Amino acid sequence: MSGPILQAALDLIELSRAVQIGREAIQGGADWIEAGTPLIKSEGMNAVRRLKEEFPDTIIVADMKIADTGTLEVEMAAKAGADVVCVLAGADDSVISEAVRAGHLYGVKIMADLINVKEPLKRAQEVEALGVDIIAAHVGIDQQMKGKNSLDLLSEIAGKVNIPIGAAGGLNAQTAGEAVLAGADILLVGSSITKAADVAAAARNVRNSIDKPGIKKSGKADINDEIRALFLEVSAPNITDAMHRKGAMSGLISICGDVKMVGRAVTVETVAGDWAKPVEAIDVAQRGDVIVINNGRATHVAPWGELATHSCLNKGISGIVIDGSVRDVDDIKKLGLPVFATATSPNAGEPKGFGEIGTEIKCCGESVRPGDWIIGDESGVVVVPKERAYEIAKRALEVKKHENRVREEIKRGSTLSVVMELVKWEKK
Numbered sequence: 001m002s003g004p005i006l007q008a009a010l011d012l013i014e015l016s017r018a019v020q021i022g023r024e025a026i027q028g029g030a031d032w033i034e035a036g037t038p039l040i041k042s043e044g045m046n047a048v049r050r051l052k053e054e055f056p057d058t059i060i061v062a063d064m065k066i067a068d069t070g071t072l073e074v075e076m077a078a079k080a081g082a083d084v085v086c087v088l089a090g091a092d093d094s095v096i097s098e099a100v101r102a103g104h105l106y107g108v109k110i111m112a113d114l115i116n117v118k119e120p121l122k123r124a125q126e127v128e129a130l131g132v133d134i135i136a137a138h139v140g141i142d143q144q145m146k147g148k149n150s151l152d153l154l155s156e157i158a159g160k161v162n163i164p165i166g167a168a169g170g171l172n173a174q175t176a177g178e179a180v181l182a183g184a185d186i187l188l189v190g191s192s193i194t195k196a197a198d199v200a201a202a203a204r205n206v207r208n209s210i211d212k213p214g215i216k217k218s219g220k221a222d223i224n225d226e227i228r229a230l231f232l233e234v235s236a237p238n239i240t241d242a243m244h245r246k247g248a249m250s251g252l253i254s255i256c257g258d259v260k261m262v263g264r265a266v267t268v269e270t271v272a273g274d275w276a277k278p279v280e281a282i283d284v285a286q287r288g289d290v291i292v293i294n295n296g297r298a299t300h301v302a303p304w305g306e307l308a309t310h311s312c313l314n315k316g317i318s319g320i321v322i323d324g325s326v327r328d329v330d331d332i333k334k335l336g337l338p339v340f341a342t343a344t345s346p347n348a349g350e351p352k353g354f355g356e357i358g359t360e361i362k363c364c365g366e367s368v369r370p371g372d373w374i375i376g377d378e379s380g381v382v383v384v385p386k387e388r389a390y391e392i393a394k395r396a397l398e399v400k401k402h403e404n405r406v407r408e409e410i411k412r413g414s415t416l417s418v419v420m421e422l423v424k425w426e427k428k
């Protein structure tokens, strides 16, 4: 192996798209093409067969994630045209040994995937002793969403095994180079290449990072800054998609039209038209927060207007959400601070002081607790529970990346139902 090798992982379910994306990835500098596990589950060994037919001079990796019947599954993949077959390092020794024997018999290399292995270094050394050819320091996609990092796993085993090491899991044009510096011989890259609108360019960027890895290691950002930056990159629809179509508040309109709002909730519960607690919440809120008010969806009286909005600007508050009415709409529009409400009304109500700040509330059909993340744009507002904010933000970014590639394929003349093979994938 003269390395480092770029392996583009085709984690799609549609074979024709995978072939096209594979072709573009090779144009961009991918050395190996992987039939990803979702593709193999969707299309079986035909996926491997077709990729070998299309790319006869390229090493084809079959990410079988073998957990049992090592011989049978290695044999299937090898006969379909795979050059490298992946087995789970966490599988029983008997499975690994069988896979290795079948690999020898059929002339294919066996890659052992450390995904979810409890003692990765120990297991890496064990599977090396069992005869596997490559070890993959792999953090799975769902694990990445919760903040697990393939570079950390890689550094645990780099230099401590004598077989080539693959690094996999969320690598991109920045981290692929870092993985080379940390000791990876093979860089397995999925999403950041295959979901790009311009796959060839994305592969080229990763290739450059691998070939000239002299880039400084990226520092760790504060987690809340990271979450905010991620949410700013995606849309409210991306986020509800990432939450299995949950989290959307109902009935809200953006008073200022095309705005983007991201922040953590300061909650306010009050009664119709009582504007004392909503306005006091401005002094409680910190820079970057969003004030979320339940005003009982009252349409005849508004607990919020221009002067309150102005005060928010002074404090650097990110926006306002009201299950109820606002007034001074023309002035609020001029101020430009994101304000979302269910109605408008010129009536001000009274500052009586009923209700409370900082408790769990219901707002537009959703529960909101202090500190939950609130994201709004012209499509509406979504609430993300604080415990899942990083994960959901990461997943929303994956949704956005996926849509970027689908949009590109539609631009090339296809339609959404064709790209997504909708009829084929209708629920039976």
Ligand SMILES: O=C([C@H](O)CO)[C@H](O)[C@H](O)COP(=O)(O)O
Residues within 6 Å of the ligand: 009, 010, 011, 036, 037, 038, 063, 139, 140, 141, 168, 169, 170, 171, 188, 189, 190, 191, 192
């Ligand atoms: O093996 C993979 C995953 O388990 C889905 O099958 C991916 O190919 C691997 O994680 C690389 O993809 P990215 O993490 O998107 O780079």
